[in-house]
Amino acid sequence: MIRFDAVSKDYSDGFAALNRVDFNIDPGEMVFLTGHSGAGKSTLLKLIMLMERPSSGQITVDGKALDQLSSGQIPYYRRNVGVVFQNHQLLNDRSVFDNVALPLQVAGSSPYEIGRRVRAALDKVGLLHKEHQLPITLSGGEQQRVGIARAVVNKPALLLADEPTGNLDPELSTEIMSLFREFNDVGVTVLIASHDLELLKQMNKRVLALSHGKIIHDGVLW
Ligand code: ADP
């Protein structure tokens, strides 16, 4: 599902944020990305989201070489990749429903389709009863669940998350991770950046550890 071949990323100042990174993630895997602050985790995720381009090397996602995508194909590619951020980036002047509906509106779905899919996504994260509320009236854990509903509303094959539990206490973090695991259980490939080692041990999944732009560990933590 995701393949990196000798991928390097130098930002304009010549600093190598990623240095010849190789890995392969199979469809249906759930994998964590960890490492110190500045190790390159966000850069790696941004390359998959096409928010950054590699300086060298090849990235393949779902069988497609990303450097071969035409500008017309990029929106379709992005629809198949759900993204969850630490600060969830919700619009506070729109209801929970409208926040989750955004990716479908961008994709031009019909109002009927939007209603059906938004309610299905909110139901999966347990927030159907809060669809009319503004995000600001929800707890931190609930806001993150709205962020997850928005990321999965297009039914992406791949779900990426950058420190999705960074602002949550351990109990809520475990809850959010269970939610990611449920999506993984129904076949979604999941890649989550997290520096929370306790949480990673608890999840008992494959961990890719980055240090100074290189992969220094690939496997379950013990
Ligand atoms: P992490 O997510 O593991 O904290 P990042 O991928 O954010 O790491 O950063 C990796 C390195 O790249 C850091 O040294 C960071 O300062 C640098 N970096 C990240 N984004 C940029 C940018 N837009 N311009 C220049 N340097 C950047």
Ligand code: ADP
């Ligand atoms: P948590 O302990 O998970 O952070 P909170 O104590 O913040 O939860 O919120 C508990 C419940 O109260 C949540 O269901 C949330 O929707 C509701 N709530 C929190 N703040 C407000 C508010 N300002 N207005 C209305 N409901 C709120």
